[in-house]
Amino acid sequence: MAEKLYLYPKWVRLWHALNAIFILLLIITGISMQFSKPEFGFIRFDIAVSIHNIAGMLLTANYLLFLTGNFFTSNGKYYKLTLKGLFQRLTKQFIYYTIGIFRHEKPPFPVTKERKFNPLQQFTYVAAMYVLVPIVFITGWALLYPEVLFTKVLGASGLKVNDFIHVIVGFFLSFFLFVHVYFCTIGATFVSNFKSMITGYHESH
Amino acid sequence: MHKNLFPLSNVITKGMTVMVFFLLITSFQLDDKTKKTFKNAESNEFCFKCHGQSKYSYNNTESGHHVFKKMYSEAIVDRDLFYESNHRQFKCTDCHPEDYDTFPHPGRLRMETKYLCIDCHGGDPKYAKFNFEKIESEFQESVHSTKHSQDFTCWMCHNPHTYKISTRSQEKIKDIVAYDNAICLNCHADITKYQLLTDKVIPNIVRKHEWLPNQALHFKNVRCIECHAMVNDSILVGHNIKPKSKAVKRCVECHSTNSLLMASLYKFKVQEGRSKAGFYNGVIMNESYVIGANRNYYLGILSLLMFGFVFAGIAIHATMRIIKRKNNG
Structure with missing residues (x-):
């Protein structure tokens, strides 16, 4: 009988669901704009721009919910990286995912109330949420108001650098999303991790 | 006492007024640099003395009075703008009849036929690169020509006294955009000028373009003609203004690697071509950011x-x- 742990309080589930919707909208419209062609319109350009702008603004607001939540509740502790021995822990988890999992070995870092994320999860979530997402929305806002930022602060050339960073980080977040969704299928059952994000209960092996 | 003083103060006031006007009229001195740079500057000054400002004066031979009059605004030519314009080396009477040398100007001169661009520039090998013949035929096809009487001439957009070339210069794209859009807005944002040619109600440009995302950014960074004029490979600036139903409305016409802007706004600055060795449309990136085109x-x-x-x-x-x-x- 699988053990159930209440790991995802309501606000985390709400933030996660909204984040998923906004990120998906941003990726789809972002790719559509990046590869726009007159003869091939994946999403009509002006619609893609509007959706991208609105979703970006809402993502920023939702990020503030995440930051506030992590600041005032115990959820923040899951994102505190311990640098000592980090590389060894990451390697151990990586070996489990590439070899151990096929040998039906026990996970090296099982989910507990104190350790919601395994080292690889923790590292990538911290990178995504505390580095990549802030970069992408800051550069996104800068592209929304280039007149203010670039002519007054950085000069016109800053626009290129900003655009480049926004697009590259956008790609990395897309890769993160694909891998994240795939790894969610590695749970007690194929769909148990997806269920967790609705019910709040984590189901262990 | 009061009786004696009153006419005296009146004389002083009148004298002062004449002196102030005299100083105003004569205060402009053509500097040596202008005289040297522009060979016709001195002879043009004969015209500019009256047409270069908002007032002019003359001696009324009938009454014997020195008269001050307000210059008709359409007849004022800004001296500084003229000497920056394409026609800066011209003598006024190169284009206007010699009879203007006399004052008062003969009344029949009001009927003078004004030259058009093609009258001087057409068929001239010196101006072949501008292809004025094509510009003329494009203009004839445009709504400016087909929807209006012959009163709509080149001068409606290109004031011969002030017009200067901007697209071929090395100016910043934003300055070119501002200069060229001001030409359109001169009529399209001024009801008195707009209704000289039509009885229609002037459209509100901002409201008409409400569909355009980031409207203010577009207005600052692209010219009206990017969407409203037909692109023509043989001339640098399209002169065939299309009916509004045919204006570009699909964003991807510009926001794609095959950006329309490369054939219009950036045409002159396109040097890097569409090389795959780096940025698509690198020239656009030098001064702006066009999503989908800067890749x-x-x-x-x-x-x-x-x-x-x-x-x-x-x-x-x-x-x-x-x-x-x-x-x-």
């Missing part, structure tokens, strides 16, 4: 490769899991 070839390839690796990794891992699960019954 990096390597970044595109790299992103596709990385997407490929991610999907391949996921596919291999998933297949292995399925195989192992089957093997374990």
Whole structure:
């Protein structure tokens, strides 16, 4: 009988669901704009721009919910990286995912109330949420108001650098999303991790 | 006492007024640099003395009075703008009849036929690169010509006294945009000028373009003609203004690697071509940011490769899991 742990309080589930919707909208419209062609319109350009702008603004607001939540509740502790021995822990988890999992070995870092994320999860979530997402929305806002930022602060050339960073980080977040969704299928059952994000209960092996 | 003083103060006031006007009229001194740079500056000054400002004066031979009059605004030519314009080396009477040398000007001169661009520039090998003949035929096809009487001439947009070339200069794109859009807005944002040619109600430009995302940015960074004029390969600036139903409305016409802007706004500055060795439309990137048009070839390839690796990794891992699960019954 699988053990159930209440790991995802309501606000985390709400933030996660909204984040998923906004990120998906941003990726789809972002790719559509990046590869726009007159003869091939994946999403009509002006619609893609509007959706991208609105979703970006809402993502920023939702990020503030995440930051506030992590600041005032115990959820923040899951994102505190311990640098000592980090590389060894990451390697151990990586070996489990590439070899151990096929040998039906026990996970090296099982989910507990104190350790919601395994080292690889923790590292990538911290990178995504505390580095990549802030970069992408800051550069996104800068592209929304280039007149203010670039002519007054950085000069016109800053626009290129900003655009480049926004697009590259956008790609990395897309890769993160694909891998994240795939790894969610590695749970007690194929769909148990997806269920967790609705019910709040984590189901262990 | 009061009786005696009153006429005296009146004389002083009148004298002062005449002196102030005299100083105003004569205060402009043509500087040596202008005289040297522009060979006709001195003879043009004869005209500018009256037409270069808002007032002029003359001696009324009938009454014997020195008269001050307000210059008709359409007849004022800004001296500074003229000496910056394309026609700066011209003598006024190169284009206007010699009879203007006399004052008062003969009344029949009001009927003078004004030259058009093609009258001087047409068929001249010196101006062949501008292809004035094509410009003229494009204009004849445009709504400016077909929807209006012959009163709509080149001068409606290109004031011969002030017009200067902007697209071929090395100015910043934003300055070119501002200069060229001001030409359109001169009539399209001024009801008195607009209704000289039509009885229609002037359209509100901001409201008409409400559909355009980031409207203010577009207005500052692209010219009206980018969407409203037909692109023509043989001339630098399209003069065939299309009916509004045919204006560009699809964003991807500009926001794509095959950007329309490369054939219009950036045509003159296009030097890098559409080389795959780096940025698409690099010239656009020098001064602005056009989503979809400023793309990096390597970044595109790299992103596709990385997407490929991610999907391949996921596919291999998933297949292995399925195989192992089957093997374990």
